[in-house]
Amino acid sequence: MSFKENSRNPEEESRMLEAEIYITLKKVVSDPQGLTIKHALESISYQKVIKDVRIGKLISLKLEINDKKKAKILVNEMCKKLLANPIIEDYKFRLTPHPNPSSSKGGGKR
C-alpha cells in the first residue's frame, strides 16, 4: 500500500533539520553508572571482552530551520547554555535533514 506523495512538498522537506546530540561525561570524571554496568556485563559472562563502559545521553532536536550553518551555531549555543554542563560533560552532534511530519497528514489514500 502506498499513499500519494503529492502533499509532501520538497520545499517543506528541506525546512526541517534534526540534530542528534550525544552528551558524555568528560574522561577525567568518574562514571559510577558506567562502572556498575560494566560489572553487570561481566557478571553475564562478557568479562573477557569488556574493557570499559561509559554512560551518556542522546538528545534529539527537530529544528524548523533549513540553513545547516545557522543550525550548527544554534545547537552549539543550546548545548553550551543548557543541554550539557561544560564542567563535567562533552557533547557532539550531527545535523541531518528531517522530512516535515505534517506532510503525512491529509494526502493520499491508503
Place this chain on the structure above:
Amino acid sequence: MKFGVVVFPGSNCDQDCFYVIKDVLNQPVEYIWHKEAKVSGFDCIVLPGGFSYGDYLRTGAVARFSPVMNAVKEFAEKGGLVIGICNGFQILLEAGLLLGAMLRNKNLRFICEYVYLKVEENNNSFTNLCEKKQVLKIPIAHNEGNYYIDKNGLEELKKNKQIVFRYCSPSGEVKEEFNPNGAMENIAGIINKQGNVLGMMPHPERCSEKDLGSEDGLFIFKSIIKELV
C-alpha cells in the same frame, strides 16, 4: 531583617526552611515563587532542597533559568546573603554562582542519613558561631552529592578558603571512609570568593529542634542572623 525562601516547581524543603526561620527563630520570612523577576527587601535568600523540575536533564539545570534566578544573581552581586541547601546548592552550581558541579553519588544510591561535618572555616556569614574544626551532626538526603571541580578550581577553593564543610567522622577525622557520596576531598559545602553565597548538601533545616535529634542546623541559621544584625 527578612528571609526569602524561593520555591521552584518540585522544591520540597521550602516549608521546613520557612518553619525553622519563622517558628523556631522568630524571624520575618516570605516565600518567593520562582517566577518573580525581582526580589527586594530581603537580607538573606534561601534556595531550598527538593527536586526542582524533577531533576530533569541534570539536577538544577532547568531551575537555574527560572526568572527568580536573575534576581538572585543581582542580589548576590550586591552582597546579599544566599544559602543553597541540597538542590539549592545544585542550582547555585548550575547558575555559576558557585563553582564546580555535582555528579551522581559514587555508590549510585540515594543516601538519607545523618552525617558529621567538620567546620573548616568559621570566618564567614554562615559559620561565625562555630569553632574552627567543630563537628556538626546534620542529615543528608541526596542522589547527586558527589561534588566535582577541576584541579585549578580546587586549588582556588583552597587558596581562598572557600571550603566550609567536609564530611568527617564523629570526632572530626576527614577520611574516605566517612565520605558518603564520593565528593572530591569530602567537600560538603563551599562559599563563593566574595563570601556571601554558601552551598551545602546537608540539610540544616532538618535538625534545628532537639526533638528531631540534633539542633546543629541552628549554628548556620543563627550565624546568618548574627551577621545581619
